[in-house]
Amino acid sequence: MMLDYPQSRSVADVARNAVAALRRVPLRRTDVAVSTGANLAVSVLPFLVARGVPVHYIESATRVTGPSASGRIIAALPRVNLYAQYESWATGRWGFGGTVFDGYAAEAGEPRAVKKVVVTLGSSEGYGFRRVLERLVQVLPPEVEVLWQTGVTDVSGLPIDARASMPARELADAVREADVVVAHAGTGSSLGALQNGKLPVLVPRRAAFGEHVDDHQQQIADMLSGRGLALVREADQVSLADLEQAAGASVHEQASPPPFRLKGTS
Numbered sequence: 077m078m079l080d081y082p083q084s085r086s087v088a089d090v091a092r093n094a095v096a097a098l099r100r101v102p103l104r105r106t107d108v109a110v111s112t113g114a115n116l117a118v119s120v121l122p123f124l125v126a127r128g129v130p131v132h133y134i135e136s137a138t139r140v141t142g143p144s145a146s147g148r149i150i151a152a153l154p155r156v157n158l159y160a161q162y163e164s165w166a167t168g169r170w171g172f173g174g175t176v177f178d179g180y181a182a183e184a185g186e187p188r189a190v191k192k193v194v195v196t197l198g199s200s201e202g203y204g205f206r207r208v209l210e211r212l213v214q215v216l217p218p219e220v221e222v223l224w225q226t227g228v229t230d231v232s233g234l235p236i237d238a239r240a241s242m243p244a245r246e247l248a249d250a251v252r253e254a255d256v257v258v259a260h261a262g263t264g265s266s267l268g269a270l271q272n273g274k275l276p277v278l279v280p281r282r283a284a285f286g287e288h289v290d291d292h293q294q295q296i297a298d299m300l301s302g303r304g305l306a307l308v309r310e311a312d313q314v315s316l317a318d319l320e321q322a323a324g325a326s327v328h329e330q331a332s333p334p335p336f337r338l339k340g341t342s
Contacts, residue, residue, distance in 0.1 A: 110338070112136065115146045125153050132338050134159040137176050138263045140295035141165060157339045162299075171339060176263070179333030180270045182304050185324035193319065194254040196225040198262045199241060204229035205260055205287050207311040208279045209236065212258065215316050223250050248272060256323040258314065261293035266300060275325035277318055278306045 109124045111117040113136030121131055133156055135147045142165050143151065151158055151169065158170045166172035195212060197205050206229050213234055216222060224231075224238045225247060231238040251257055252272040259265035261278040269276035278301075280294040281287035300306035307322045309315075 108132070110134065111150075113139065113144060113147060118146050118149050121150055121156065122153060125155060130157070130340070131155070132157045132159065134173070134336075135161060135170075136263060137161045138292050138296045140292075140299045143170070144292075159338075173336045173338070174334050176267060177270070177300065177303065177305060179330045180305055180327055181330055182275050182325055182327045184304075185326060187317070187320040187324045188255070190220060190255045190316070190319045190323050192221045192254045194223045194225070194247075194251050194257045196247065196251075196257065196259045196265050196268070197227040197229055198260055198265050199227050200260075200262070200281075200288065201228060203227075203281065203286070203288050205279075205281055205311075206230055206234075207285060207287070208258070208260070208314065209234055211311055211314050215314060216319075217316070223254070256319045258319065261297035261300075261306075261308070263296060266296065266306065270305060270327050271329075273327050275322045275327055276300075276306050277314065277322045278308050279311050279314060280308070282311075 106124060106127070106129045108130045109121065110132045111121060112134050117133060121133065124131055131153075133147065133150045135143050135158075138144075139147065139160075140162055143160070147158075150156055159173045160166040160170045161173075161175035163172045193216065195209070197208070204227070209224070209226065209229060209231065212222075213236065222236070224236045225240075225242055226238040227240060229238075248268060248271070251268055251274060254274065256277060257269040257274045258277045258279065259269060261280040266276055266278060278297045280291070280297045283290050297306060297308040301308045305327070307318055309318055
């Protein structure tokens, strides 16, 4: 079942997708439902709960200190199995099953020269992040090859060859071949760097600059920095030395990451 991608905290988008889900869900046989935390869940899961389908809601790894608005809404539904990805707030009905970042470890190395960079700002609808682009234009030497994936950010007047979006496989290949990745502190962009062996330079979006709905990206940036899985800088503080430091690090997957176990399963 395909639904339109909703903007953050858009009541209209949630309602539109709920109407679409109401039309389609009864036509499908569903044995179990698992959501990894998004406002799409608010549109779909209530209908599945009403049908008696076992539902598991895993809050996004972005939510380090507590549930999102979507999580709080879903938690009001009966019989939903709730999971936090951090033990620090896994209380009450919220269980802890692990986090998507448990499978990675990083090792520092000697800084090395940067020749190829990937800049990725994800696909946040309605929120640009021009500040980090302006900073990178200032600090990157002209001979450095840069792939600029900029989402909805206004890049007018910037001397860059920007791409709003690109196929996931193409982006993953570019990340793997790059010396370093600079990204907004989104879960997907962070994971994409780690999965391809790169220690990301993460730059959190700030709500005060209209770059996101709140400052949750600072939470995930701080968490990854604490685990040694990211180098975190403010948009106006990123330096070439930071990129060279991250380029010298290595990231690998743990040999036996702990499995995420759903309640009621073996």
